[in-house]
Amino acid sequence: MINQSILKLFILTIGAFGFLNGASLEFANSMNYKTNYSDAIIQAKKENKTIMLVLSAKSCPWCLKFENQTLRNENIDKQIKTHFIPVVLDNDEDEFPKKFFAQYTPTVLFIDPKTNDYFTQSVGYKAPKKFQESIDEALDDIKRLNIK
Numbered sequence: 001m002i003n004q005s006i007l008k009l010f011i012l013t014i015g016a017f018g019f020l021n022g023a024s025l026e027f028a029n030s031m032n033y034k035t036n037y038s039d040a041i042i043q044a045k046k047e048n049k050t051i052m053l054v055l056s057a058k059s060c061p062w063c064l065k066f067e068n069q070t071l072r073n074e075n076i077d078k079q080i081k082t083h084f085i086p087v088v089l090d091n092d093e094d095e096f097p098k099k100f101f102a103q104y105t106p107t108v109l110f111i112d113p114k115t116n117d118y119f120t121q122s123v124g125y126k127a128p129k130k131f132q133e134s135i136d137e138a139l140d141d142i143k144r145l146n147i148k
Contacts, residue, residue: 024056024058024063024067024088024089024090027067027068027071027072027088028088031071031072031077031086032081032086033054033086033087033088034085034086034087034088035087035088035089035094036087036095037053037087037089037094037095037096037097040053040085040087040113041113041116043085044085044113045113045114047085048148049083049084049085049113049148050083050084050085050110050111050112050113050138050142050147050148051084051085051086051087051109051110051111051113052080052084052085052086052087052108052109052110052111052138053087053088053089053096053100053108053109053110053111053118054066054067054071054086054087054088054089054106054107054108055089055090055091055096055100055101055102055105055106055107055108055109056088056089056090056091056105056106057090057091057092057105058090058092058093060105060106062105062106062124062125063105063106063125065125066106066125066126067088067106069127069128070125070126070127070128070131073128075128075132076128076131076132076135079132079135080135083135083138083139083142084110084138085113091105091107097116100118102123104123104124106123106124106125107121107122107123107124108121108122108123108131108134109121110138110141112145112147114147119138119141119142119145119147120134120137120138120141122134
């Protein structure tokens with residue numbers, strides 16, 4: 001009896017992690033976010049836009065909530081697609097400059113593709129209205145720092 005309970009718990013756990021593993025990739029594909037940092041740099045330079053890099057982690061429930069409740073918000077998505085090249089990467093597994101490694105996820109970095117440096121960031125889950133403030137701050141910094 002105990003062995004069956006343990007087996008059921010194990011199967012549920014593996015299933016939950018499988019769901020989390022595919023979450024960001026499914027999100028990236030459905031929202032048309034880049035999943036390769038080098039490709040994002042090329043596109044950003046071509047379109048004269050900055051990069052919005054979302055660093056998440058497979059086991060991070062706040063990352064999933066941020067993707068589903070904030071980044072999928074119609075107004076937020078419109079702002080992002082208008083002003084940035086959006087990229088979503090796994091903080092622990094994907095390739096990107098290690099200077100961007102995030103201690104906490106989700107972390108969003110706004111990056112100048114010419115210098116490959118970030119100029120502002122947003123750390124942790126933010127509801128749409130609060131994340132709009134991060135977007136506004138990034139847009140103000142772009143003007144102030146003459147990025148583009």
